[in-house]
Amino acid sequence: MTPVLLLVDVQNIYYTTRQAYRRHFDYNAFWAQATQGRRVTRAIAYAIDRGDEKQRQFQNILRGIGFEVRLKPFIQRADGSAKGDWDVGITLDAMLHAEAAEVVVLASGDGDFALLVDHLRQARGKTVEVYGVPRLSAQALVQSASRFIPIEAPLLLGSPGR
Numbered sequence: 001m002t003p004v005l006l007l008v009d010v011q012n013i014y015y016t017t018r019q020a021y022r023r024h025f026d027y028n029a030f031w032a033q034a035t036q037g038r039r040v041t042r043a044i045a046y047a048i049d050r051g052d053e054k055q056r057q058f059q060n061i062l063r064g065i066g067f068e069v070r071l072k073p074f075i076q077r078a079d080g081s082a083k084g085d086w087d088v089g090i091t092l093d094a095m096l097h098a099e100a101a102e103v104v105v106l107a108s109g110d111g112d113f114a115l116l117v118d119h120l121r122q123a124r125g126k127t128v129e130v131y132g133v134p135r136l137s138a139q140a141l142v143q144s145a146s147r148f149i150p151i152e153a154p155l156l157l158g159s160p161g162r
Contacts, residue, residue, distance in 0.1 A: 005101035006034055006043035007090055008067070009108035013151070016109050016133040023156040025107075030131065030155055031065050034105045041100040043067045044093055046086035050074045091116050098126055107131040107151075111138025118144050131155070 008027075017025045031043075045062045049055065049071040059069045072086060087110065094116055098104050104120055106113060109132035120126040121144070130137070130145035134152075142148045 001037060001039040002103055003041045003101045004035060004038040004103045004105060005041050005094070005097050006031075006067070006105045007094060007107070008043075008045040009086060009090060009106075009110060010045050010047040010062075011085065012108045012110050013131075016136040017151060017156060020133045020136055021156055022160050023158050025151065026155050026157045027062060027065055027067075030107065033149075033155070034129070034131070038103065040066065042093075042097050044070055044090075046070045046072070046090055048072055048074045087112050094120065098124055101126065103127045103129060105129045105131065106145075109133055109137030109141065111140045114138065114140035114144040117141065121146060 008030075013025045017023055043066050045067040047055075047059065047069060059071070062069050070086070070089065072089070090106075090108075090113070094104060094106070098120055104126050106117065106128065108130070113130075117128045117130065120128050127146045128144070129147045129149055130141055131149045131151055132141065134150045137148070
């Protein structure tokens with residue numbers, strides 16, 4: 001079985017699926033699709049911790065599926081803006097854990113990851129599959145991927161607008 005590393009940018013996936021479809025991402029369907037015929041070497045979901053009960057329940061669901069959940073505190077700046085992304089953490093983990101995998105699966109539409117994906121493919125010889133919402137994923141990231149898998153109906157929960 002092909003060894004696979006899964007990396008999920010939870011905030012990016014949450015906001016893009018909500019904006020594009022008014023629906024939530026189906027992590028169970030994603031896991032089933034991304035791991036079919038593969039052996040998971042590591043699966044990490046990166047999220048922001050706001051400390052509320054509903055979020056803790058969601059994090060436990062992710063753990064139940066098989067993800068290691070990494071949390072970073074939500075930071076509200078004095079000017080009202082917010083800080084809370086995992087770009088550097090995801091990149092570091094990709095560099096650290098890609099060696100054990102033939103395929104790296106990244107769920108994010110963030111164009112900042114295009115350089116990482118290029119490096120994993122060209123310098124490390126990895127196949128990199130990127131899952132993202134088509135109209136909200138950066139073109140540079142889509143083009144960098146070995147394969148871009150659109151997040152559409154089979155990977156979404158519920159019906160639109162709920």
